[in-house]
Amino acid sequence: xxxxxxxxxxxxxxxxxxxxxxxxxxxxxxxxxxxxxxxxxxxxxxxxxxxxxxxxxxxxxxxxxxxxxxxxxxxxxxxxxxxxxxxxxxxxxxxxxxxxxxxxxxxxxxxxxxxxxxxxxxxxxxxxxxxxxxxxxxxxxxxxxxxxxxxxxxxxxxxxxxxxxxxxxxxxxxxxxxxxxxxxxxxxxxxxxxxxxxxxxxxxxxxxxxxxxxxxxxxxxxxxxxxxxxxxxxxxxxxxxxxxxxxxxxxxxxxxxxxxxxxxxxxxxxxxxxxxxxxxxxxxxxx
Amino acid sequence: xxxxxxxxxxxxxxxxxxxxxxxxxxxxxxxxxxxxxxxxxxxxxxxxxxxxxxxxxxxxxxxxxxxxxxxxxxxxxxxxxxxxxxxxxxxxxxxxxxxxxxxxxxxxxxxxxxxxxxxxxxxxxxxxxxxxxxxxxxxxxxxxxxxxxxxxxxxxxxxxxxxxxxxxxxxxxxxxxxxxxxxxxxxxxxxxxxxxxxxxxxxxxxxxxxxxxxxxxxxxxxxxxxxxxxxxxxxxxxxxxxxxxxxxxxxxxxxxxxxxxxxxxxxxxxxxxxxxxxxxxxxxxxxxxxxxxxxxxxxxxxxxxxxxxxxxxxxxxxxxxxxxxxxxxxxxxxxxxxxxxxxxxxxxxxxxxxxxxxxxx
Numbered sequence: 126x127x128x129x130x131x132x133x134x135x136x137x138x139x140x141x142x143x144x145x146x147x148x149x150x151x152x153x154x155x156x157x158x159x160x161x162x163x164x165x166x167x168x169x170x171x172x173x174x175x176x177x178x179x180x181x182x183x184x185x186x187x188x189x190x191x192x193x194x195x196x197x198x199x200x201x202x203x204x205x206x207x208x209x210x211x212x213x214x215x216x217x218x219x220x221x222x223x224x225x226x227x228x229x230x231x232x233x234x235x236x237x238x239x240x241x242x243x244x245x246x247x248x249x250x251x252x253x254x255x256x257x258x259x260x261x262x263x264x265x266x267x268x269x270x271x272x273x274x275x276x277x278x279x280x281x282x283x284x285x286x287x288x289x290x291x292x293x294x295x296x297x298x299x300x301x302x303x304x305x306x307x308x309x310x311x312x313x314x315x316x317x318x319x320x321x322x323x324x325x326x327x328x329x330x331x332x333x334x335x336x337x338x339x340x341x342x343x344x345x346x347x348x349x350x351x352x353x354x355x356x357x358x359x360x361x362x363x364x365x366x367x368x369x370x371x372x373x374x375x376x377x378x379x380x381x382x383x384x385x386x387x388x389x390x391x392x393x394x395x396x397x398x399x400x401x402x403x404x405x406x407x408x409x410x411x412x
Numbered sequence: 413x414x415x416x417x418x419x420x421x422x423x424x425x426x427x428x429x430x431x432x433x434x435x436x437x438x439x440x441x442x443x444x445x446x447x448x449x450x451x452x453x454x455x456x457x458x459x460x461x462x463x464x465x466x467x468x469x470x471x472x473x474x475x476x477x478x479x480x481x482x483x484x485x486x487x488x489x490x491x492x493x494x495x496x497x498x499x500x501x502x503x504x505x506x507x508x509x510x511x512x513x514x515x516x517x518x519x520x521x522x523x524x525x526x527x528x529x530x531x532x533x534x535x536x537x538x539x540x541x542x543x544x545x546x547x548x549x550x551x552x553x554x555x556x557x558x559x560x561x562x563x564x565x566x567x568x569x570x571x572x573x574x575x576x577x578x579x580x581x582x583x584x585x586x587x588x589x590x591x592x593x594x595x596x597x598x599x600x601x602x603x604x605x606x607x608x609x610x611x612x613x614x615x616x617x618x619x620x621x622x623x624x625x626x627x628x629x630x631x632x633x634x635x636x637x638x639x640x641x642x643x644x645x646x647x648x649x650x651x652x653x654x655x656x657x658x659x660x661x662x663x664x665x666x667x668x669x670x671x672x673x674x675x676x677x678x679x680x681x682x683x684x685x686x687x688x689x690x691x692x693x694x695x696x697x698x699x700x701x702x703x704x705x706x707x708x709x710x711x712x713x714x715x716x717x718x719x720x721x722x723x724x725x726x727x728x729x730x731x732x733x734x735x736x737x738x739x740x741x742x743x744x745x746x747x748x749x750x751x752x753x754x755x756x757x758x759x760x761x762x763x764x765x766x767x768x769x770x771x772x773x
Contacts, residue, residue, distance in 0.1 A: 148467070243593065262585055266578070274417065317460045
């Protein structure tokens with residue numbers, strides 16, 4: 126790098142973050158989010174006390190009920206139910222707002238907005254200046270999409286935030302996921318954090334040795350090489366893990382400890398989930 | 413690209429779960445037989461790798477950044493069946509723990525990205541790479557194009573799944589219940605982002621990784637390179653496949669632009685005459701000129717007249733942009749996607765070259 130290039134690269138004002146920095150931030154955020162979920166899963170709320178199998182089946186039933194609904198009132202009713210569950214499970218409102226509602230509204234909202242003009246139907250208003258017709262069907266369609274996506278995302282987040290991940294994985298057995306699938310998922314989740322750490326270390330070490338900015342082609346070469354290094358590290362890692370497993374007696378069969386026991390409160394909770402999901406479907410069907 | 417819950421109807425989700433199930437079953441059987449006890453650690457770590465690279469911010473030509481799915485990378489290194497399983501596991505973890513992609517839409521996301529994406533990447537890579545040596549720049553081009561095609565086919569499938577929702581699922585007033593845009597809006601809207609940013613991200617990561625592995629770990633490229641000709645081209649390895657591959661990439665871009673233009677170009681391709689051409693004086697002249705000055709028969713050959721009606725409504729005159737037929741419009745989108753992709757690829761390569769020259773100057 127020449128002196129001129131170094132001088133040009135000197136940060137005199139707030140500069141745009143390089144792809145290396147942005148990747149480091151993204152990887153750190155993923156780790157942070159997951160640690161927060163683990164912390165919240167161990168608090169003393171309503172959902173946290175329920176058997177994970179009941180939660181997985183119950184939340185899935187509510188998700189399907191929200192997906193099946195043809196009435197905005199029913200979707201909003203389910204959304205209110207999700208809010209109540211969040212409150213009783215000590216999930217802070219700002220977590221829901223920050224992690225789900227605002228991102229979903231920004232993405233799905235922007236995506237759904239043109240539909241109010243493009244959907245054919247009965248015009249209810251016209252846009253000033255442009256004269257585009259807003260149709261009743263367009264507004265309904267956009268509302269269906271936004272409320273449904275918000276409700277479904279809230280249920281999914283509640284399940285993740287109120288259940289330790291090991292329990293979520295074991296609970297997948299009730300959905301007939303094979304044991305080996307559950308073990309692979311569990312190990313994947315565990316090694317994601319190691320890989321995130323390795324990737325972050327790689328980018329940080331590169332960042333700390335870098336002066337100025339890389340050119341576009343160099344950045345792309347660095348990105349390709351980083352993925353390649355990570356790839357060869359994963360093969361080495363998987364060999365090490367395999368040898369470690371073999372030395373501990375692994376012969377190909379996998380088992381999980383099934384420590385879940387259904388209590389009376391769990392049966393009650395299951396009935397509660399079934400009742401709400403069933404009621405939503407029936408009300409929707411009648412209207 | 414990751415479809416969230418609420419965009420697809422439960423019946424579409426169920427159909428796509430059902431469509432994915434046989435692929436998962438076959439992939440699982442094949443990989444278990446191949447890897448035996450190594451299955452669990454290898455698949456777990458590779459799924460974790462797939463997850464992590466989906467989070468990378470990849471620098472793209474033109475200064476922007478994008479995320480890749482890594483379908484071609486997984487396929488080239490693990491083979492298509494291993495890739496199907498690894499990406500499916502990564503997608504499930506994303507849906508379950510990170511809220512990226514819906515739980516009810518998991519089958520659809522797997523079908524589009526893990527299954528179709530991996531298979532398209534595999535076919536494209538094998539076809540373009542042929543029997544080229546492991547260190548050949550042709551493999552870099554093959555990987556880059558495989559990644560680009562895989563993500564665009566996956567995006568097209570996603571757009572079709574979105575686009576059929578308002579046709580099939582609406583309330584009594586006609587308001588769409590799920591994704592609200594019909595095919596003629598969903599397909600161009602979806603393809604625009606993927607032909608450009610997302611496609612380029614996939615292209616950069618696929619080509620870049622293969623170029624890197626050629627230099628440092630060529631052994632990892634052997635699974636999907638049976639019959640590759642012997643090594644010995646050490647110079648290519650030293651120079652780096654990416655740079656050597658650039659002229660080939662330009663050639664691919666030019667071909668992508670020219671091939672669809674060839675289809676819509678003026679005149680009729682030899683042998684692709686319609687019954688009407690035999691009655692048209694100008695068309696008769698063209699046929700004669702292109703057939704070694706042998707005059708075409710005065711009347712329509714009876715065989716052609718008989719079979720011409722069997723298949724005449726799908727692509728009349730390759731004139732997709734002026735037709736009201738939805739099928740033709742769809743073909744038109746694919747053609748425009750290819751032309752657009754090639755143009756963008758070429759223009760970014762040009763920008764990169766000019767920027768490089770200016771930077772050196």
